[in-house]
Amino acid sequence: MQPWKISAGLTAALAGSVFLLGGSRLEYLSPHWPLILARHGLPVGLHAAFAAVTVAAGIYGVARATGLADLGRRVDLAERSVRRGEGDRDLADALRRDAEGDWE
Incomplete structure (x- = not known):
C-alpha cells in the first residue's frame, strides 16, 4: 500500500472522529453558526485545511520513515516469486489450489 493512501485514510478517520x-x-x-461562518468562515476553513494537510504530511512522513512505502511492493514481489514456484513449495501449492478453487 502506498504511503499517501495510508495518510489519506488515517487523516479522514481522524477528521471524522474530531467532527463526531x-x-x-x-x-x-448552534444559534450563532451563521454569524460565525459569515465573519470567520474563510480563516476557519483555511486553518482546518492546513491542519488536515499537516496531519496527512506527518502520517506520510512516518510511513516513509518506517518503511511502509516499500511494503506493498515487497509483498507483491514475494507473492509473484512464490506463485512462480520459487521459495516455499507448500505455499506455492496452496496458492495454486486456491486459484483453482480447491479449498479442501
Whole structure:
C-alpha cells in the first residue's frame, strides 16, 4: 500500500472522529453558526485545511520513515516469486489450489 493512501485514510478517520466528538461539544454555538461562518468562515476553513494537510504530511512522513512505502511492493514481489514456484513449495501449492478453487 502506498504511503499517501495510508495518510489519506488515517487523516479522514481522524477528521471524522474530531467532527463526531467535537461537534457535540459545540452544540451551544448552534444559534450563532451563521454569524460565525459569515465573519470567520474563510480563516476557519483555511486553518482546518492546513491542519488536515499537516496531519496527512506527518502520517506520510512516518510511513516513509518506517518503511511502509516499500511494503506493498515487497509483498507483491514475494507473492509473484512464490506463485512462480520459487521459495516455499507448500505455499506455492496452496496458492495454486486456491486459484483453482480447491479449498479442501
